[in-house]
Amino acid sequence: MPGLYLGALILSALGVIAIDLRHRLAVAADPGRSLLLIACGTAFLLVWDLVGIATGVFVRGDSPLLVGIDLAPHLPLEEPVFLAFLCHLTLVVHALVTRRRTRARSRDAA
Template sequence: MPGLYLGALLVSVLGVILIDVRHRLALAVAPGRALLLIASGTAFLLVWDLVGIATGVFVRGDSPLLLGIDLAPHLPLEEPVFLAFLCHLTLVVHAMVVRLRKRRSRRQEAG
């Protein structure tokens, strides 16, 4: 079923965006900074992938879930979407942990 992986990624991206905006973790607080971090992290990981592909460490597996569109040899269309999702998810988890640690610190100071 071609495209199923990309569809699952897009649903996951939407879920993380909704959590992010609902709890004001990254995009709602500082959209420019959040988008810059997501873009720069994605670019770094894409370069990492390209180096891995060039050295033969990474190869594209055959899966019926992929669309079959390659942006470069062994680099499927879904890869940058996954990397951006991973960067945004990391940013959201980090913001959530920072918030929870601050909340815990305030409780300890008060009580």
């Protein structure tokens, strides 16, 4: 079923966005800085992928779940979507852990 992986990525990203907005963790708390971090992280990981592809470390496997559009040889359309999702998820988890640690420290100090 072509597009299933991309659909799952988008659905998962919407879930992370909902959590972010509801709890004001990353993009909701500081949109400029968060979007810059997501863009830089995605760009870095894309360059990493391209180096891996050029050296033959990464190759695109065949899967009926992919849309079938390649942005470059061995770089499917889903890859940058996944990398952006991964970067945003990392920011949200980091913000959540930081917030919980801060609350625990303030509780212990009181």
